[in-house]
Amino acid sequence: MNHPQRAEVFNRDEDRVDWHDKTLWWVRQKRDMAAHKLPEWEALREAASQIKHNVLSNLDEYLVQFEAHAQQNGVTVHWAADATEHNQIVHRILVENQVTQMVKSKSMLTEECHLNEYLERNGIEVIDTDLGERVVQLAGEPPSHIVMPCIHKKKEEIGEIFHHHMGTEAGLSDPQILTGLARTDLRQRFLTRRVALTGVNFAIAETGEFVVCTNEGNADMGAHLADVHIACMGMEKIIPKREHLGVFTRLLARSATGQPSTTYTSHFKKPRNGQQMHLVIVDNGRTVQLGREDFRNSLKCIRCAACMNTCPVYRRSGGHSYHTAIAGPIGSILAPNLNMADYADLPFASTLCGSCSNVCPVKIDIHQQLYKWRQVLVQQGHVSASKAAGMQAMSTVLSNRRVFAVAGSAGRTLMRWFPGIVSNSLNPWYKQREMPEPPKESFREWYEKNR
Amino acid sequence: MSPRDKILQAIRQNKPALTALPAIPTSNTFADQVVERFTEILTTIGGQVVSVPDMNGVAEYIRSHYPAHRVITTFPELAEVAEVHWEDTSPHELADVEFAVLNVHFGVAENGAVWITDPLMMHRASPFICQHLGVVLSAGQIVPTMHEAYARIGSADYGFGLFIAGPSKTADIEQSLVLGAHGPKTMTVFLVD
Amino acid sequence: MTTVGLFVPCYVDQFYPKAAIATLELLEKQQINGGPIQVVFPKGQTCCGQPMANSGFEHLTKPLNEQFVEQFGAVDYIVSPSGSCALHLKEHLHSDRNEDRATATRQKVYELTEFLTDVVKVTHLKARFPYRVGLHQSCHGLRGLHLSQMSELVASPFSKPMQLLNMVDGIEMVNLDRPDECCGFGGTFCVVEEAVSAKMGKDRVADHVRHGAEYITGADLSCLMHLEGILRRQNSRTKVIHIAEILNS
Structure with a gap:
């Protein structure tokens, strides 16, 4: 559909x-x-836009800088040209560590790459730990919103999902109680999973560190309790310098939820003792978009x-x-x-x-x-061919002023036809709306008589 | 060609002409009364500020609020009321910690955040895994905005650095705010003059 | 003498002649720099091409553009009682034959209210409209032509249509819960995405009705046509009226 x-x-x-x-x-x-x-809000937006423009104009250099610094910090850097390569890299790391279960915090990139489906096909259990993502994961649905993944669900429905999948009491709908149940359930996962995957909000070329922003603390609970931390990022997440975080952290949460900051702004620079830290840089069509002048700003x-x-x-x-x-x-x-x-x-x-x-x-x-x-x-x-034909016909009539100016006939006929121009059968305009009452004369007819 | 070289080559072919980095906007919005603003904003995001004259005040707070719970700290002077030797445990063993009291470098007025790096956490998991978090902040160590915050951090080296703004929270269920998602349910900033 | 070419969008010509007449009469009453305005209506005009262009067929609008430049190239100002048509012309009027002329033509296009506030610099009107009125901020006029400040931006408020409406005797403007949300017309969107379009229209209408508006006005009849379609289906007593008709009342 x-x-x-x-x-x-x-x-x-x-x-x-x-x-x-x-x-x-x-x-x-x-x-x-x-x-x-913030009186400086619009100036901040402009600065952020210009920083990002600089990033796009120098992306290769920044990525190389970032990679070198991250490697110096003890991070293993991987490159994936597309979704398949990305999924294979993550899977390989899991296999190398002989792990079949992992926790994952929010990463829209992994949604884009359909990582969960890929890993599940390969016998890996993935637990999404962001509350909203956990809800939709249990419901067997994709997120409907990138910040609030289960915003389409009512609390009663979430109570039902928890009842069905987690064996909680039936009929619960209090967000406080539901969140508490998820907290208890997921805490056990955090404590027992050896691999944690997170997304990346910003990666700093100058230092090789990457920043993850969450409110729940799930990215950190996963990463700091796991032996292996895998972070996946679209290549456009690079920003040049640490100081630029000042601009982006001021904008991000205020734009997203109206909070002055996310609860946690975590700067991952080096793996902790004995821990592996992997970072996967993904293209998956981004270099193509970079080449489309009209669309690269996306x-x-x-x-x-x-x-x-x-x-x-x-x-x-x-x-x-x-x-x-x-x-x-x-x-x-x-x-x-x-x-x-x-x-x-x-x-x-x-x-x-x-x-x-x-x-x-x-x-x-x-x-x-x-x-x-x-x-x-x-x-x-x-x-569709019918839409194209309709548009062509419309252009022909409107381009011919003699046809158009046959006042009161062709003109009004065309206009009544217009809303349905892309429709083959009933004109959808009329499903919930009326068309205007046709006046006795058009403006040009009135003008002929009165001026 | 490796994926790396393929990607870099594609970027070189497709990137726009080099543009300059902009100047970063400055702000006076939070320059005055940073302590009051910090307190006000931390409160609105679900945290609380407790003013204490010195570390004895923190100890007193622990005694009265967490008399029979596991409390950990990185402050040796709190040894009477909290565990101070937990550096050799695994982070998983912190799962039953009720209250953790950590030191932080500075606070940020505009968003009620505090900055902490990994030597101050002992374990990176400590600010997250505890049920309740307390941090000790000097009233003189509050900067107005994130611009000053990053200027202050400068090129400092760390393995893991963290801004914490209030307790862990979620509003994923119908936009209802719930404090205590996966991390601490409360956050207390002990403000020392 | 200043000549103003009146551009009456195709559907306004056919369905809302009263709005076009009011625009003409309103313009004829004005002066620029103490001198009268001669308003002309080039008869070969048809359409700005927006319906096609917004549907992805901008390439089919080339003959319309040539026609527009030919019809309006000679006047001092081009004024239209439609924000979205004016915006389309300002952004997309080009010519393969004579781009310089198209550019000059493009640059003299004004939506009616901005022409009155910015060029004529109207300070008073002899108009009376003793009703409760809600102003619908059409998106293309608002976010494209900046006829009013946009609620998303951190910037000083202003409103050119409101500035003019406040000069009308007896009028009572109503406050809305969402002063600049889209009505859902959107050209072919109104039929391609019928369900969402109609819902958006119903929600906009409800905001005005809830606040007691007897009339919904605006600078763009395409939106008003959409809202009117819903009001009439609901047998509502609230009516739509183009802003020119109020300013000329």
Whole structure:
């Protein structure tokens, strides 16, 4: 199913849509309140955007610098050209350590690479330890939001999932109690797993350290109790200097949840005594995106999800309607880079309202890129023939002013036809809306008589 | 060609023309009354500040709040009320620690965070695995924002460095804030004048 | 004398002639630098091409662009009672035949309210509209043309449409819970993504109705057409009205 079909299903339960919309709008409001406490907010966004631009313009040098420093620090650095190589590298490390179980904190990269499925096929048990990720993992679903993975679930449903999978009491719905149950359950996993995988928020070229930001402390509980720490990062996570963390840490949590900081900002530089620390640098289409001038800025993304929380479409269609690891506006400009045919619907899942670009802490021109992806997708033949024919017909009529100006006939006919131009059968406009009452005369008819 | 060289070559082919790094914006927003701001913000994110005249105040707090629990610390002067020799245990053996009291380098007014590096943690797991966390911070060691924080860290070497801002928390279930996700359920900053 | 070319978007011409008439009359009343304005309506105009371009078919708009430049190349200003059409022209009007002329044409495009506040510098209006009115901030006017400050940014508030509405006698503007959320029209989005589009429209309408708006106004009739479609389906007493009709009332 494509985005509109999934969105239609989501909208069959209007109360749930209202609940989902309000929950995420509240996060947008918290983001606004946090941002408005910093008069320098817009200057910070601009600086962050420029730092990231510098990174993209010098990415090879920074990666080489980072690798050298990380190696000096005792970290083993791996490079993966695509998702398969990434998954193989992680699997190899597990096999070398004779381990069949690991804990994993949030990493959208591993979602993008479908690491869990790959490892499970190879007999490895992966436990997601972020509470939201654990909930969706138990439910057998992908995350619907990159910061709040189970935001589409109601607390009663989470109680039911825990009851079913963890044997907890039936009928629980208090978030405090549910969180406590997950804490107890996952603590045992942390204490018994020898390998922990984490994502990476920032990697510092100057020092070879990498930074992981969480609220729950799950990345650290995993990493500091395991013999082997594997960190996986998209290659664009590099920033030049430690001091640049000042800019990004000020923006990240405020944009994401309205907090002044994540609870934990962990700087991993060297493995502790006796521990292995591996870092996997992944391309998986990023170098291609880097070469697309119109779209390379999407690689500036720091995964805060502010664009999702503000997006009026995301809030009313749910994260799963985007059928890709990263939902929402940013996902809609990232996904077509990986596969245009599969994700041709996503750049159209937007009104181009532009709110996403305004909240983006690194000033990615998201809505402009949605517009540009539409042009690329049409040029590459990824829209239906009927839509293309309709657009051609419309262009022909509108380009011929004599046809158009046959007042009151062709014009109004065309206009009434327009909303249905991409529809083969019933015009969807009329499902929940009326068209305007046609006036007696058009403006140009009135103008002829009166001026 | 190795994946590494393939990736680097593709970047060289596809990267845009070099652009300069910008100046980092400065801020006066949190420059005044850093102690008050630190206290206010730490409180709003679920932490608490307890002002103490000296380490005796911390010891007193431990005695009254954790009389029958396992308490660990890196402060030798708290030896009467807490374990001080736990460096040779495995971090897993800290799973039953109720309260850990650690020293930190400095605090940050704008977000209520404190900066700690691994010698001060003894075990990297210690600030996370305890049920409740306490840290000791000098009132004179609070910087306004993260810009000053990183300026202060400079090029310091460490194996693991950490900003902690309040107790572990989650709002993954319907955006309801719950303190104590996987790490400490409470965070107390002992502020020493 | 200053000449203003009136660009009436295709669907406004056909469905909302009253808005276009009000725009014309409003412009005819104004002066620039103490001199009158001559408003002309080039009759060969049709459409800015936005419906095609936003659907990914910008390449099909080339003949429309040439037509637009030919029709409007000679006037001093081009004014349109539609923020999204004005924005589309400002961003995408190009010409293979004469790009310089297209650039010059592009640069003199104004949406009606910004033309009134920034070029005419209107300070008072003889208008009366004794009703409770909600202002719908259309996204392209708001975030594209910066007709008002955007709620996402940390920046000083302003609003060109509100500045003008505040000059109208008897009008009572209502506050909204979400003053600049999208209505969900979005061109072909309104049919391709019917479910989300309609839900967005219903939510916008509910915000205005909840706050007692008798009219919803705005600088973009495409949004208002969408909201009107929902209001009429709901048999609501709340109506939509283009801002030009209020300013010219």
